[in-house]
Amino acid sequence: MSVIRTAILGFGTVGEGVYRTIKTHQQELKEVLGAEVEVSAVLVQNEQKERKVDKGILVTTNFEEILKLPQLDIVFEAIVGKEPSFSYLKEALVAGCHIITANKEMFAEHGQELLDSADRQGARVGFEATVAGGVPIIQILQQLLRVNNLETIQGILNGTSNFILTEMRDKQLSFEDALALAQEKGFAEADSGNDIHGFDAYYKTKILSQVAFGEQPETSSFQVAGISGVTIEQIEVAERLGLRFKHVTELKREKGQVQASVQPVLVSPSHPFYHVEGVDNAVNVTTDLVGSLTLQGPGAGMLPTASAMVEDLVHVWHRPLLKFGKQQEKEHLETRQQDGNASYWLVSNLREKSFLKELDYYSEYTGNIHVVKAKEVELEKLKASDREVLAYPIVADQLFESKLEQTEVHVY
């Protein structure tokens, strides 16, 4: 039986998960590939640290040694940060390997270049694990979009943020205590900035955008906000209104441009994300034919992420499935009218309240928290006039809206 020879770059949680999955799932891989999968080498940062890998596997800190191996077929990359991972993968492609990566930061920036380079080399690139861990969203999107036209994508793409928001609401924890709990449980790294300030979701959103629309969002219109400003008081008011905070990515095409945002959003019970709790990720795709499709599952973790990478192995070995979408030609696009309607917002830290009188609807809750109905331009003006003001969109159904406007709101 022939052998597929692989190397794993990085032996943290994900790298070790790939190693263990290949070992424990030899039988399944043999059946589907008609070949054995062998891990020939592992790239580590510290050669002295003891690793639970079989004898005969090259364990090294020197990538060049790995590249010199005869007949290396596939390189799995599970390093953090743009460099040296990007350089390694470029070299691996030139050396004739297929590559599979879980590195969203690197791939958000260099994905197209790697895909182009792979094309030239006749090699293939797997990147399912860069977005939403074990949830096979890239594959499903590519499949759906062969016939369906995409309208919007929404996603909860950062499990750490979702865990923190869930714990704050569920256990009445402060942001700091919930973050500490996430760190204690190993969901957040010691440096949690990437998660709580939205950068992690930002990288994933860029990759999703390239798969879905064939291009990245305009940087100038890409709103990114993390969850670090969300307070327990805001969450309590949201809950009293029957709403939950979720850290939501949204992508859509408007006037021929991809519009993107990553921010805390309040959703009502009928929204598919209301019930996405803990470290789960979820993606909701709306298309012209299928309508609304939601996929929910583990966004991270050793085995789910490893599963996505080992599934990619099957793809890259059999055929080139994963690629970025084709950019639509601008002239073919329907340009939709910018929505000028007023919508609901939860507004915090409002000092200048005369603004409220101009609005169709507003109400005041404890702690200087308001629910208002306002147009986006009105909100922008307000935020420009006072930089302390926080405003979160409320994604609510009509039922919520009619209830809200009919209810005598308790004003403190």
Added chain:
Amino acid sequence: MSVIRTAILGFGTVGEGVYRTIKTHQQELKEVLGAEVEVSAVLVQNEQKERKVDKGILVTTNFEEILKLPQLDIVFEAIVGKEPSFSYLKEALVAGCHIITANKEMFAEHGQELLDSADRQGARVGFEATVAGGVPIIQILQQLLRVNNLETIQGILNGTSNFILTEMRDKQLSFEDALALAQEKGFAEADSGNDIHGFDAYYKTKILSQVAFGEQPETSSFQVAGISGVTIEQIEVAERLGLRFKHVTELKREKGQVQASVQPVLVSPSHPFYHVEGVDNAVNVTTDLVGSLTLQGPGAGMLPTASAMVEDLVHVWHRPLLKFGKQQEKEHLETRQQDGNASYWLVSNLREKSFLKELDYYSEYTGNIHVVKAKEVELEKLKASDREVLAYPIVADQLFESKLEQTEVHVY
């Protein structure tokens, strides 16, 4: 540009949806297939009825006329019932066509025969639309199972039943009124027996089982119950307990055999199906690597189902993707211990109450509805002694269980 010639058998909701999708998505299909897709013929029941189809398309009640067309490539089948659809598709395969079906009743019984016949003819079979309409569960399962080992599948596979249960709870309707509403809205057919007695979900479960486990469940152990016995009183008690009725399919392998059930089940808020409302379908798959993955979307409807069939067109044209799973060899299976633990049930119509005293836990609600904790064998004994007794499993989390046992239950 080359042309792919298709025929559509049956021009009800689904058949017409396929026709419209091919017409409105010519551009997308051309891009992905490199060919134009043409509908050459439509098989109807009544030739006199006016159809909105282009001139030049053969509209006929005679399938033999369609088979005589030169160069027919693909036959879409959207007829109800096992015959004549099975015979038509067999003939179409022999005539060298690929086939794509949405007919679950026929495919649950004859799927393997059609797949074998297609293999012999070098043709391919698409059947994504037979299970869960627009939700691409067959594709995702086949993808996941290339590396992952499957533990269980749960599904809400009948949108009509789910709609009825949702409306009963939400609007306090009787079963009959909710059914009438479903019929009025076009979700249930005039003859709704297939939906409300569980047959529709039964066929779909058989097909899922063949994809997932390579075989159908043992008929003797396949429990099938519809929702026609669910009353508004039961739903109210469930709601008071924080539970919801859902019509749930479950598939798992135990002791080397596929165990299947389709029945009304009570689920708690942490269950992924608690929030699946209206006509949506959902499937939850648990595997060894990914863990729990849930997919939710439109289980029926003209365009979602048509989308699944037209996606299948891309698959059968490019490569043979859809097939039934490989039956695992019995000796390789881990046989898990039959779970002999007591679990929670909502029991209705209990006349002989001495049974309750033998149980660890029970409580009585209005209308002779009890929540009990009992082993399956105990329940079976009880149901055997009184055929009026109804018992529904409660799929609850530990939190629910501990709350339930600690709470002073209000006894009427």
